[in-house]
Amino acid sequence: MKLNVKAMSLAFGLLWGVGVMIAVWITILFNFPSDIVLFLGKYYLGLNVSFTGSFIGLFWGFLDGAIGGMVFAWLYNKLSAIV
Numbered sequence: 779m780k781l782n783v784k785a786m787s788l789a790f791g792l793l794w795g796v797g798v799m800i801a802v803w804i805t806i807l808f809n810f811p812s813d814i815v816l817f818l819g820k821y822y823l824g825l826n827v828s829f830t831g832s833f834i835g836l837f838w839g840f841l842d843g844a845i846g847g848m849v850f851a852w853l854y855n856k857l858s859a860i861v
Contacts, residue, residue, distance in 0.1 A: 779858070781854050781855055782851070783852055786847040786848065787845075787847040787848040788844065788847070790843040790844060790847025790848075791839075791841070791843040794839045794840065794843025795835075795836045795837070795843055797839065798822070798825070798832075798835040798836060798838070798839035799836040799839070801835075802815050802827060802831060803829075803832055806829070812827050815831075821838075822842075824838075825838060
């Protein structure tokens with residue numbers, strides 16, 4: 779069985795991007811500790827604890843997740859052909 783690389787990239791990108799955005803919103807709305815947002819802000823340029831920062835995090839998270847999903851699906855397809 780082969781994985782669809784485009785579909786996996788889109789799925790991982792949406793999952794990670796929306797996850798980062800929701801993490802920022804939860805931090806803002808419920809006044810939770812912002813440790814995870816500050817940690818990701820070191821790597822995602824412009825990510826901070828604000829609604830604008832959450833959409834910047836959505837963009838960077840989508841990009842990061844899409845690349846990760848693409849690499850995962852590509853490696854899966856290559857390694858499953860060996861076995």
